Amino acid sequence: MTSPSRALRARTLGLLLLSVQPLCSLPVFAAGSSQHYSIDAGPLDAALSRFGAQAGITMAGSSTLTAGKNTQGLQGDFSTEAGLTQLLLGSGLTYQRQDDGSLLLVPSSSDVLELAPTAISGTAYDTSLGRNDGLVASRTMSANKTDTSIMETPQSISVVTRKQIDAQQPQSIGQVLRYTAGVNGEANGVDTRRDTISIRGFDATTGGGIYRDGLRQYSFANQSRAVGEVYGLERVEVLRGPSSVLYGQSSPGGMVNVISKRPTDEPLHELVVQAGSFDRKQLAADFGGPLSDDGVLSYRLTGLWRESGTQIDYARDDRQFIAPAISWRPSEDTSLTVLASFQKDRNVLGYYALPRVGTLDSSRYGRIATDRFVGDPDFDKYDVEQWSLGYQFEHHLNDIWTFRQNARYSRSYQEQRTIYQYGLDDDQRTVGRFGYLGHEEVKNALLDNHFQAQWNVGRFEHTTLVGVDLQHASTNQLGGGNVVDPLDIYAPVYHQDYSDLDAFYDINQRRQLDQVGVYLSEQLKFDDHWVFNLGGRQDWARSKTIHYATDTAADLKQRDHAFTWRTGVMYLADNGVAPYASYSESFFPNITAVARDGSAFEPETGRQYEVGIKFQPKGSDSYVTVSLFDLTRQNVLTADPANNRFSVATGEIQSRGIELESKAQLSDALELMANYSYSHLEITRSNTADEKGNQPGNTPERLASLWSQYTVQSGALSGLAIGGGVRYVGPSYIDSQNSEGIPHYTLFDASLSYDLGKLSSSYAGAKLALNASNLTDETYVSQCGYTGDSCKYGYRRNVTGSLSYNW
Numbered sequence: 001m002t003s004p005s006r007a008l009r010a011r012t013l014g015l016l017l018l019s020v021q022p023l024c025s026l027p028v029f030a031a032g033s034s035q036h037y038s039i040d041a042g043p044l045d046a047a048l049s050r051f052g053a054q055a056g057i058t059m060a061g062s063s064t065l066t067a068g069k070n071t072q073g074l075q076g077d078f079s080t081e082a083g084l085t086q087l088l089l090g091s092g093l094t095y096q097r098q099d100d101g102s103l104l105l106v107p108s109s110s111d112v113l114e115l116a117p118t119a120i121s122g123t124a125y126d127t128s129l130g131r132n133d134g135l136v137a138s139r140t141m142s143a144n145k146t147d148t149s150i151m152e153t154p155q156s157i158s159v160v161t162r163k164q165i166d167a168q169q170p171q172s173i174g175q176v177l178r179y180t181a182g183v184n185g186e187a188n189g190v191d192t193r194r195d196t197i198s199i200r201g202f203d204a205t206t207g208g209g210i211y212r213d214g215l216r217q218y219s220f221a222n223q224s225r226a227v228g229e230v231y232g233l234e235r236v237e238v239l240r241g242p243s244s245v246l247y248g249q250s251s252p253g254g255m256v257n258v259i260s261k262r263p264t265d266e267p268l269h270e271l272v273v274q275a276g277s278f279d280r281k282q283l284a285a286d287f288g289g290p291l292s293d294d295g296v297l298s299y300r301l302t303g304l305w306r307e308s309g310t311q312i313d314y315a316r317d318d319r320q321f322i323a324p325a326i327s328w329r330p331s332e333d334t335s336l337t338v339l340a341s342f343q344k345d346r347n348v349l350g351y352y353a354l355p356r357v358g359t360l361d362s363s364r365y366g367r368i369a370t371d372r373f374v375g376d377p378d379f380d381k382y383d384v385e386q387w388s389l390g391y392q393f394e395h396h397l398n399d400i401w402t403f404r405q406n407a408r409y410s411r412s413y414q415e416q417r418t419i420y421q422y423g424l425d426d427d428q429r430t431v432g433r434f435g436y437l438g439h440e441e442v443k444n445a446l447l448d449n450h451f452q453a454q455w456n457v458g459r460f461e462h463t464t465l466v467g468v469d470l471q472h473a474s475t476n477q478l479g480g481g482n483v484v485d486p487l488d489i490y491a492p493v494y495h496q497d498y499s500d501l502d503a504f505y506d507i508n509q510r511r512q513l514d515q516v517g518v519y520l521s522e523q524l525k526f527d528d529h530w531v532f533n534l535g536g537r538q539d540w541a542r543s544k545t546i547h548y549a550t551d552t553a554a555d556l557k558q559r560d561h562a563f564t565w566r567t568g569v570m571y572l573a574d575n576g577v578a579p580y581a582s583y584s585e586s587f588f589p590n591i592t593a594v595a596r597d598g599s600a601f602e603p604e605t606g607r608q609y610e611v612g613i614k615f616q617p618k619g620s621d622s623y624v625t626v627s628l629f630d631l632t633r634q635n636v637l638t639a640d641p642a643n644n645r646f647s648v649a650t651g652e653i654q655s656r657g658i659e660l661e662s663k664a665q666l667s668d669a670l671e672l673m674a675n676y677s678y679s680h681l682e683i684t685r686s687n688t689a690d691e692k693g694n695q696p697g698n699t700p701e702r703l704a705s706l707w708s709q710y711t712v713q714s715g716a717l718s719g720l721a722i723g724g725g726v727r728y729v730g731p732s733y734i735d736s737q738n739s740e741g742i743p744h745y746t747l748f749d750a751s752l753s754y755d756l757g758k759l760s761s762s763y764a765g766a767k768l769a770l771n772a773s774n775l776t777d778e779t780y781v782s783q784c785g786y787t788g789d790s791c792k793y794g795y796r797r798n799v800t801g802s803l804s805y806n807w
Contacts (some may be wrong), residue, residue: 037051037078043071043266044069044070044087045066046264046266050266051074051087065093065106066093069332070091070294073087074086092107093105093107093108094108135621136623136664137150137161138150140157141214142237142239142255143155143239144246144521145214145246145450145467146463146465150614151614151623152525152578154570154581155241155584156182156241156629156661157238158183158238158661160180160237162233164673165233167709167723169771169800173195173197173210174195175773176236177236177256178725179673179705180238180661181625181659181676181677182675182677183199184197184700184703186795187203188783189781189782189795190311190782190793192317193382195227197256198699199254200241200629200631201253201681202606204251204253204255209251209253209254211258212258213260213392215408215448216247216446216471217410217444218513220477220511220513227343227345229323229343231304232261233259233261234259236259238257240254240629241253241584241610241631242564242586242631243584244537244539245519245521245535245536245565246519248471248537249587249588249603252605252607260339260341261300261323262300262339263299263325264288264289264300265290265295267290268286269287269806271283271285271804272804274801275801275802277798277799282308285303285304286303287302296328297329300325301323301325302322302324303323306319311795312371312373313372313373314375314377316346317345317347319344319345319346320342323339326338335393336393336394337392338390339388339408340388344383347382347383347384352374353420353787353792354374354421354790354791355424355789355790356790356791358424360740360742360781363428365490367779368489370793372489373492374433374489375420376419376495378494379417379435380418382416383414385412386411386412387412390407390410390446391406400454401451403451404451408445410443411443412442416437417435419434419436420434420436421434421487421790424489424788424789429488429490430488430489432486432788433483433485433486433487434484435501436481437501437504438477439477440477440479443472444472445473448468449467450465450466450467451467459527460524460525460526461526462522462525465522465523466519466521467519468518469516469517470515472514474510477507477511478505481504509546511546512543512544512545515542517540521533522534528572529571529572530569530570530571531580532569533566533567533569534565534566534567534568535566537563537565538561538563539560542559543558543591545557559600560589560602562587562603562605565584566583568581568582568583576616576618578615580611580612580614581609581610581612582608583607586606587603587605588604588606589603590602590603590635590637590649595640595648601637602635603635604635605633605635606633607631608629608631609629621664622663622665622666623662623663624662625661625662628658629656629657629659632653632654633653634652636652636653637649637651638687651686651687653684654680657677657678657680657701658678660674660675660677661675662674668713670708671707672707672708673706673708676702678701681695689737691736694736697733697734697735698783698784700744701730701732702729704727705726707723709724710722710723719757721753722752723752725748726747727747728745729744729745734784735784742783742791745778745794748774748775749775752771753767753770767805767806768802768803769803770801772799773795774795775797780793780794781794
């Protein structure tokens, strides 16, 4: 007989699980059809993921239900219901079909009705941090710091899964986001040093808007921003709009959270050889699996070596990368994952821009070559080494409370010698040049602690989050430079002497930032249809800049504090439609300058109103989001009318627009992604003449993309996948005075892959792939407004071929 306490726990756990079930409802299929399965004995969650991907089943439930559990495996021909029943044997789990048809994993007990197995349609088992084998993700950690259904999040969010990354083969995080609504992932043109990403018209990278595993990757300047390795990522999430309520200081446009590859419960072995344009040669490896028979210990080891040129003469894109990880799960209630990485880049290319006359505008000598190098191959270098060590700890205190701690310490060292041009002479051939030498070391220590409570009162389901996070970041920078000999941009002569530049170190400074934030968030679900979000956060930030030796600039010290909040409401209709409305805020300290009287500026702030509709058709692996937003960025630094050598924090920029995003796995053979965004960007306050009412420079208002892939399922061409995409970036201006426009451009991408295992079973696990971006080799200008009236070309055609082998 079941004890009352056990019955109560079972009922409570069942209710908690219902609070995290996905919105999509799943139709019941007739029993009888069967297919062949070959799933080895081992960890249950890995087996369910494989079974779901093959059978087309969506299962929801807390990841703690399957943690530490094993299955006897599945070998042979089974119907969907019989196969799932076999996998769950001895696990203490069963599944329920809810009134709306959705499927839920629950503990087996007399208090939880164990229904007869039912076959259903959908996608693979999905968690917000683990591997998703599909195109469409259903859950996220970025929006709330809790494992939440995207369809129950009243804010616009996108997830790029590993499947999409593998299909499109992007070479940077910015390129990963090429097919994401409202995001310009290559806002800085050709740049192998760093990712420059704008969301809804606002820079999301300079303000620390790139996160890794939920923790900020902060840098103090453009030159010190870290570049992530795409091969080391499981997925990339974009949360649009202000996010300070959970993450502290951030960009008003949104944040990008990259999720590292994690240890796997199932053996994983992958080798990838790649070659391509600009003499690219790359070797990558990814290994993972259990380290103990009971699954308590598991690991992941990801590595990459690359030697490559770029579309610019003498510029390199060489990299060495390794990322070990290990997970320890001593019980169903406790887990610890340690994540480490080391990356070494040799880029050569530093600041790169060419004169506007000869790129955007015509010159009597014709267009400047897109591969023109304005530095010197004997002098220029841009080398970066970075490493990080962190962990993610989770412990379920009881059926209600869970504690999580996320920590990381990272260091990066950057050395550069760069010669760049600062202006075109009247002869339209000769450019003046400036040489810079610099060293910079950046250190980051971050710690995020929070308690999560899942509790229920009547028809109300609560997820409460309370936490505190801390960040300490510092940089030591030494640099300087001077004018060097000019260069004929049409007939350059290199290999000159620059030894006297070593005497011009005039930057010698240390900068430091400390931040503490406390936050409280409530996710409330009522009657299985209404979702309410409410959260608030208080931040305290302290920054200082200290100058040494020959650096005569004034020292800066500043303290800031801000309270930010957000709220949202959503209705989950039975037909899969979910309208929502939300409000959110952000802040970011203005620490790059001081006022004319030496005082500090108030923080830059952002606020957003958003309404939208999410739609996930019942039984489908797809979703559609339409959102309208009104986003305002305030306290933007603008020129001091009394002395334009200083600034005042009175500027304001508005971004109002619409976004449409759709992803669909229409069948086993056909995938489709379509996106469109329009942002009306306007400078509403400025002390600079002729700026008010204008569109900010280098911010296109319209973005659109379309991607589709078809995989042949049977016949002689079975295993062949053909993909293609088109990207549109609308016109913009070279500056905020809107003095000249930058034309729009349209680019085409393509992919072709073949599963060699379809040719012969002896080749099982091998795959050939060919990818091309900017297929028609369009020459276009991506940005202007740089030092010396300069512009930057965008990426030319890039073709890569790869051979991968998985076993």
